[in-house]
Amino acid sequence: MIYRKQFLKDTTITAAGIFCVLLAVLVFTQGINLLGRAADGRVAAEAVAALIGFWTLGMTPLLLVLTAYISILTVLTRYWRDSEMAVWLACGLGLRQWLRPISAFTLPLAVLAAVLQLAVLPQAERHSREYADILKHKQNLSLVESGVFRELGKKNGRVYFVEHFDAEAGKMQRLFLRESRPDGGDSVIFARSGHFDLRDNVRTLVLEQGYRYTGAAGRGDFEQISFDQLRLALNSPHKPAETAHRRTLPTAELLRNPAPQYRAELMWRVSLPISLLLLGWLALPLSYVDTRSGQSYHVIIASLFFLVYQNGLTLLRDMVEDGKIPFLAGLLPMHLLMGGCVWLLLRMRSMPAMPFGRALRQALPWARPPK
Structure with a gap:
């Protein structure tokens, strides 16, 4: 369909720009932080560039989630402002038909995020810790200056x-x-x-x-x-620092280990790809704009949904890590909640002319159909 191709083109171009901007801001911020730590001697100066690279790779899954969410929200908001969505609904077509092109855009990003989370990032985290530890160790031992008292190890x-x-x-x-x-x-x-x-x-x-x-x-x-x-x-034969840290363990080992901290790490690795798909669908009803009011309250609401979603996942992960709840009780609630919000908001936004309160009552599953 023509509208699918145009949507994928618009979202891809928008996503490329958003990803570059977010990446530049985060890399600049982390670079300043690492340079400050290097100046204090807490990080080896030679390791700054490599650590920025490892850190950027580790942040990529979250950047993909943000990029997909913001780009879909931006493109569909423009469609609402230009009355394209109004024409779409006037033709008797529903918003649910947009779920397929949205999925076509988010699914490759979710697969990429899953590969990074489950396979690539544990290895990258392990190499990052080893590299930083080795350079810091060598710097502490080789930094010799005449006439100055220094610590040795x-x-x-x-x-x-x-x-x-x-x-x-x-x-x-x-x-x-x-x-x-x-x-x-x-x-x-x-x-x-x-x-x-x-x-x-x-x-x-x-x-x-x-x-x-x-x-x-x-x-x-x-x-x-x-x-x-x-x-x-001055040191025993060097062993990589914190190689048994939960973030460095392969996913297969996390599956075999029932310890709460490993269950929490596995939950987090699985949650990000799922949240990317659900946030992509959630952006569809949240992109609605009343062109007559000219307000952009939907941006604030979309931000609140994202914060609640991510903070909820973080809270549940911490509860799993502390052993307060089992793995599935930490993994499922927020995803089911967001899935329910997607279903409810889609029913509401399929009736854009109806007042919000009435549309909400009509969208509830136990609501009676209008006479």
């Missing part, structure tokens, strides 16, 4: 001071290092020189020609040990 309260550092040769001259011991004492090391060594993915600080003092201040029990070479392991 995140354990034992290690603090070091280097009087002179040759960046090209990687050699440090006249080092001071202090660390806390498990028994409450301190260990202080003075060395003539030193350098970092990396073998089997284990970072080691090699100190040469120095002394080590161990003991507790005020007890008078310090011990002095001289050494020609002392090797301090």
